[in-house]
Amino acid sequence: MLEVQDVVARYGAIEALRGVSIRVERGEIVTIIGANGAGKSTLLMTICGDPRAASGRILFEGRDITHLPTYDIVRLGIAQAPEGRRIFPRMTVLENLMMGAVPTDGSHFEEDLERVFALFPRLRERRHQRGGTLSGGEQQMLCIGRALMARPKLLLMDEPSLGIAPILVRQIFEAIVAINRERGLPILLVEQNAYQALRIAHRGYVLAGGRVVKQGTGRQLLADPEVRAAYLEGGH
Amino acid sequence: MAYFLQQLINGVALGMVYGLIAIGYSMVYGIIGMINFAHGEIYMIGAFVSLIAFTLLGMLGVSWAPLALVVVLLTAIAITSLYGWTVERIAYRPLRGSFRLAPLISAIGMSIFLQTYVQITQGAKIKTLQPVITGGFTFTDASGFTVTISWIQILIVLLTLVLMAGFTWVIAKTPLGRAQRACQQDLKMAALCGVDVDRTISLTFVIGAALAAVAGLMATLYYGVIDFFIGFLAGVKAFTAAVLGGIGSIPGAMLGGLVLGLAEAFWSGYFSIEYKDVAAFTILVIVLIFLPTGILGQPEIEKV
Ligand SMILES: Nc1ncnc2c1ncn2[C@@H]1O[C@H](COP(=O)(O)OP(=O)(O)OP(=O)(O)O)[C@@H](O)[C@H]1O
Ligand SMILES: [Mg+2]
Numbered sequence: 108m109l110e111v112q113d114v115v116a117r118y119g120a121i122e123a124l125r126g127v128s129i130r131v132e133r134g135e136i137v138t139i140i141g142a143n144g145a146g147k148s149t150l151l152m153t154i155c156g157d158p159r160a161a162s163g164r165i166l167f168e169g170r171d172i173t174h175l176p177t178y179d180i181v182r183l184g185i186a187q188a189p190e191g192r193r194i195f196p197r198m199t200v201l202e203n204l205m206m207g208a209v210p211t212d213g214s215h216f217e218e219d220l221e222r223v224f225a226l227f228p229r230l231r232e233r234r235h236q237r238g239g240t241l242s243g244g245e246q247q248m249l250c251i252g253r254a255l256m257a258r259p260k261l262l263l264m265d266e267p268s269l270g271i272a273p274i275l276v277r278q279i280f281e282a283i284v285a286i287n288r289e290r291g292l293p294i295l296l297v298e299q300n301a302y303q304a305l306r307i308a309h310r311g312y313v314l315a316g317g318r319v320v321k322q323g324t325g326r327q328l329l330a331d332p333e334v335r336a337a338y339l340e341g342g343h
Numbered sequence: 344m345a346y347f348l349q350q351l352i353n354g355v356a357l358g359m360v361y362g363l364i365a366i367g368y369s370m371v372y373g374i375i376g377m378i379n380f381a382h383g384e385i386y387m388i389g390a391f392v393s394l395i396a397f398t399l400l401g402m403l404g405v406s407w408a409p410l411a412l413v414v415v416l417l418t419a420i421a422i423t424s425l426y427g428w429t430v431e432r433i434a435y436r437p438l439r440g441s442f443r444l445a446p447l448i449s450a451i452g453m454s455i456f457l458q459t460y461v462q463i464t465q466g467a468k469i470k471t472l473q474p475v476i477t478g479g480f481t482f483t484d485a486s487g488f489t490v491t492i493s494w495i496q497i498l499i500v501l502l503t504l505v506l507m508a509g510f511t512w513v514i515a516k517t518p519l520g521r522a523q524r525a526c527q528q529d530l531k532m533a534a535l536c537g538v539d540v541d542r543t544i545s546l547t548f549v550i551g552a553a554l555a556a557v558a559g560l561m562a563t564l565y566y567g568v569i570d571f572f573i574g575f576l577a578g579v580k581a582f583t584a585a586v587l588g589g590i591g592s593i594p595g596a597m598l599g600g601l602v603l604g605l606a607e608a609f610w611s612g613y614f615s616i617e618y619k620d621v622a623a624f625t626i627l628v629i630v631l632i633f634l635p636t637g638i639l640g641q642p643e644i645e646k647v
Contacts, residue, residue, distance in 0.1 A: 155535060181537035193532040195525055206525050209518070210537035257537065 108133050108293055109154070109185075109261055114163035116146075116153045123149040125317040126163065131261065131293050136283070138296045138304040138325070140338055141314035147297040148190045150314070151263045154295075155187055156180050167261070182210045184260030188267060190297075192250040196239025200230055203238050203249055207256030215258065223252040226282055244275040251282065262286070265297045276300065280307060301338040305329045313338070345488035350612035351605070356496040356565070358604020359503040363558040364581030365588065365596035366510075367427075367551025373527040373591035374547050375439070380450035381430055383578015384457035385552045389423040389559025390569045391461060394472050397563075401473070408475055412498075419556040426457075427552025428545055436541065454574075461571040469570045472563055499561045506557060507597060510550075514593065523547060527591070576620060580607075583627040589640020598638060602626075 109131040116124040123146045131137045139147050153160050156177040165173045172180050181187075186207070195203050204223060208216055224231040227248040233241060241249060247267055254262055267283070268276045284307050287294050298304035305311055305325045313321035313334060321334065328334050364386050371379045396415040405411050434453045438445040479493035514520035525533040526543050534540050562577070563569055584603045588595025603623060610622040630637065 157531065157534065176539070177534040178537050178539045181535060187535050189532065189535060193529055193535075195528045195532065197528055198521075198524060202521060205518075205521060206533070206536045206538075209522070253536070 108168060109295070110164075110166040111150070111154065112164045112166070114150075114153060114160045114165060116149055116158050117161050118149075118158060123158075123317055124153060124160075127314070127317065127319055128163075129295075129312050129319065129322075131295050134287070134291050134293055135309045136287050136294045136296060136307055138298055138301075138308035138311040139314055140298060140301040140304060140311060140328075140334075142337075145314040146317040147314055148265050149317075151187060151189070151265050151295070151297060154180070154263060155185060181257065184210075184258075185263065186210075186254040186257040186259035186261075187263040188247075188250045188254040188265065189263075190265035190269075192243075192246045194238035194241065194246045194249055194253075196237065198238055199235050200238060200241070200249055201234045203253050204230075204234075204256050207253030210257045216256075219256050219258065223255055226255075226285065227252055244271050244279075247271055247275075247279060248282075251279075251286075255286065259292065262292055262294045263297075264294060266299055267296075268298065268300045268303065276303070283307060301334070302329070345482075345484040345486070345490045346612065349488075349490045350608045352490070352492055352496060353612075354605035354608030355601065356499045356604070357608055358584075358601035359499050359597075360558045360562055360565070360600070361577070361581050361584045361603050362597040362600025363503060363506070363554045363561075364577060365584035365600045366593055367555050368582050368585040369588070369590055369593060369596040370523075370547050370551050372585070374523065374530075374544060375435075375446075377435070377446045378450065378582065379430075379435075379548075379551075380447070380578070381434070381453035381457060382551065382555060383574035383576075383581065384454050384461075385423060385427050385430070385574070386555040386559045386562075386577055386581075387461065387569070387571065387574030388426050388457065389419050389552075389556030390563045390573060391465060391470075391559075391571075392419045392422045392556070393560040393563045394470055394569060397472055397475060411475060416557065416560060419560050420553045423556035423559065424549045424552045427548045427555070430457075431545055431548040436544075454578075458571055458574065465571065467571060469568050471568050474567060475564060495561075495564050499565065502557065502561070506554065510554070511593070519543075519546065579627075580620075580623045583623050583630070585637075587626060587630050587634075587637055589637025592637070592639040595637055595639035602638075 111127060111129045113126045113128050114124055115126055127150055139150065141147050152158065154165055156175060160173050164171060167183060167185060172183065195206060204220060229245055230248055230252055233245060238249060251267065267279050280303050283294060286292055296304055305328050308325040310324050311328045312319050367382045368379060393415050396418045397411065400411045400414060430453055434449045435446045438449055476494045479491055482490045514523065522538045522543050525536065525538060526540055530540055580603060584599035585596045587602055588599025603626060606622050606626060607619050611619045
């Protein structure tokens with residue numbers, strides 16, 4: 108469904124991705140773990156065309172999207188809940204969700220809204236509140252909800268558990284699993300919380316210095332001594 | 344009292360013109376964080392298109408003022424918007440993502456270019472317009488002072504109010520308005536939501552230019568004389584209005600325009616008309632020192 112082939116991405120002189128290849132199949136949760144600065148966020152953003160891949164190819168449903176503008180990539184069905192959540196601070200929760208629905212034709216808006224509210228009832232209570240005044244956890248729910256409003260075929264999530272109270276982290280991970288199961292939606296999940304991520308993931312990749320250094324099923328990576336030493340010790 | 348009232352009326356009409364231009368500065372700043380120094384010239388082009396259109400209609404024998412007004416209004420909006428769009432396309436878009444001062448320098452260049460272009464094609468002399476709308480209401484108070492509200496002033500106020508109402512609705516309620524606010528708050532995220540950011544920025548320039556065209560038309564009607572240089576002063580004043588109201592804020596731009604128009608009218612009425620432009624610059628300096636985010640401006644509250 109998604110295939111990233113040998114992609115290189117740069118910010119000026121900094122080479123953040125040095126030939127990364129990954130793939131996501133239908134219905135999968137695939138996780139990417141790695142240290143700070145490994146290039147995880149860059150990988151998700153490069154899939155969306157910003158920064159653009161300097162070389163390599165990105166295929167989505169067999170189609171080459173490497174050179175498409177971001178809005179076209181999004182409209183083809185790739186939604187992202189980005190790093191830092193990026194809620195529109197001076198828009199209400201409802202307006203933020205409307206922004207999520209931009210790639211759709213709008214005919215399923217009410218229905219999609221109900222589904223998001225069913226997943227995160229807190230958002231319904233807060234729907235007229237400004238995004239900037241939400242708590243971190245609520246913003247994360249809104250961030251995921253906004254991405255779902257696009258009716259995506261593939262969901263990219265960047266550190267949904269970052270800066271969130273442990274009790275909410277569990278809720279967010281449960282929501283991720285639920286989204287994946289109920290909708291059959293494939294998810295590419297970037298996480299610092301490697302233990303939780305590998306537990307729910309079908310497969311995973313370890314990124315270091317802009318390269319994939321290890322890959323396997325979630326279970327294999329959880330059991331891998333090197334992964335344990337580098338990313339899991341005391342990690343949960 | 345009557346004298347005061349007269350200044351008030353003049354000030355409101357003037358303020359609306361400044362406010363309409365100021366919105367263009369504010370919207371563009373809000374969305375791409377640059378001061379579009381060529382925006383005053385866009386207003387000047389709106390004034391020239393209006394004057395030329397009136398003259399052509401006069402030659403064609405269209406003498407019924409309401410018809411002429413509507414035709415000129417639409418023509419001015421259409422042609423001026425095209426200029427606004429083109430300026431963004433050729434002078435700013437290629438520089439997006441370049442260093443911060445690049446578009447600013449390009450804007451100053453564009454401003455000089457447009458001035459020179461109009462000076463060469465239209466001549467440097469002052470152009471006059473035969474009054475299209477004359478008369479108004481006159482009131483005389485007990486002491487014999489008269490207060491005049493001209494039809495043109497009424498037109499300015501009404502047209503501005505209608506435009507503002509429509510414009511506010513577009514920004515608050517339509518997908519275009521939402522996309523615009525989204526771009527203003529977070530360009531990258533707007534793109535990740537599927538917004539065509541370049542198109543939204545283009546439309547922002549088009550809307551700003553359309554409002555400036557209306558301002559140009561109204562100033563042409565109001566003063567009856569224009570030249571290729573009017574964009575400079577009007578631009579600086581409208582920019583002052585935008586800063587005063589809080590740059591980036593649309594109601595702020597309108598409010599800033601009104602405050603500036605009133606200040607200028609009262610200054611002219613009570614102190615000296617020669618130094619009326621000084622009033623605008625004094626306000627700009629005072630605001631920059633004491634109220635840098637303006638009346639309705641929001642301090643930068645970017646989340647980490
Ligand atoms: N906008 C940018 N401009 C310049 N360099 C950048 C930019 N964004 C990221 N980088 C650099 O690219 C490299 C990869 O960054 P990236 O954000 O992808 O890492 P990450 O794996 O997501 O890290 P983290 O876990 O801290 O979020 C880093 O060296 C970073 O400094
Ligand atoms: Mg990151």
